[in-house]
Amino acid sequence: MVGGRLCCLCCFFTYSAVLLLGVCLHDVEASNCPRIIHKQVGDTVELPSCLPTEGVTSVVWKFGDKTVADMEQSLNTQSTDRIYLNNTTCSLTVRRLIAQDSGNYSFLSEAKDVQRDTVIITLHVHEPITTPVLTANTTSHAFNGSCTVFLWCTSDGQVNYNWTVKDRTHRGSSTQHYTIRPQDGETTFTCTVWNVVSEQSASTTVTCSNDTSDPTKPEPENFVLFLSVAAGAGLTIIIVVTIIIWVCLHTQRQSEGSDANDLTVYADISDYASEDRTSANMKPCSVYETIDNRVNAATSGPQTVYDKIQFNHMRNASGSP
Structure with missing residues (x-):
């Protein structure tokens, strides 16, 4: 009876072990x-x-x-x-x-x-990741000589961003800014875009200088050259405009003088030959000659009233004293 119980216990433990082994194998296969x-x-x-x-x-x-x-x-x-x-x-x-x-x-x-x-x-x-575009803009600070570097990293699709600066890598967004100094020398910034299947990187090198001038302002030499060119161009324009105005005024004055000459009595009265003159080769007469020719020629003899009276009413001299 004891042997039968031992046999049953052995069978139970054997079945349990097999079942447990099967469950473990299934879990291992499922986990893989x-x-x-x-x-x-x-x-x-x-x-x-x-x-x-x-x-x-x-x-x-x-x-x-x-x-x-x-x-x-x-x-x-x-x-x-x-x-x-x-x-x-x-x-x-x-x-x-x-x-x-x-x-x-x-x-x-x-x-x-x-x-x-x-x-x-x-x-x-x-989607496949495209190579990112990395843009950097540096601003210098005069009060401490440092520089702030602003970085933009752009890529298509939904990606994650890793930034590597001075052998240090950290996760971030598509934009970052860092502070560097002239003693740091050339500093390389690397942007890596990635997802679970691929990644792409882009890098740029930036140097901080002590020059705090505004990069948008022109250099002094270039500024002087620009002013010289602008002054020369302005002077040339003034000279050209002056010449044009002078020519226009001169032309206008000549035109007005010509019109004044044309409006005189000499221009209005056409030349013609005197009616009293019959010479074929005689030159045209002026207005003065025309008027003079139209006056009747003086008759011989007295022209005044006194003369007429003297000649017309004079009596013969009497012989008496």
Whole structure:
């Protein structure tokens, strides 16, 4: 009777050990199965089933609510040349990934006609990272001789930023500012943009100088040269404008003098030959000659009233004293 109890205890412990070993193996296998996978656009991914394949009688892979692979029907609703179902390992392979492939993939299976737990794997497909553009702007401080460096790092997509300065790296945002001094010499700043699948970097070197002049103001030599050129250009413009005004006034005066000459009586009265003169080759007479010619020629004899009276009424001299 005691031997029977010992045998039962041995069987119980043996069954418990086997069951515990099976649970441990299952947990180890499940822990080695990734439930979240990150890939880049254009890559190929293999989604594991995360369950034993012995005695599997039915396998279905779904993307969201859509069935993308079925072992029995060889169903593939997305793209037959991109999706492949391995009937031995029950894994699902997706080639030439695109951003729209991101989402939850469900593995449904039956072993010996018994439904097993559903395995869900989340796939993240990331856009490729472009090389960032790093811009630096330095401002000098006269009171202590230091410089403040402002940095901007830009890149496409959702990325994280790491900054490396003097062999020290820390995580930050897309903009940073640092303080450096002339004794630091050349200081290199590196911006690294990254995600879980790739990364890209850009660097720039900055030196702090004691020159506190405003970089937006022109240098003195250049400023003097600029003033000289501006003065010369202004003087040239003044001379040209003066010449143009003088020419215009001179032309106007000549025009007014010509008009005044044309408006005199000499211009209005046309030349003509005297009616009393019959000579063919006689020159045209002026207005004075015309007026003079039209006066009747003086007759011989007395021209005054007195003369007329004397001549017309004179009596013969009497012989008496």
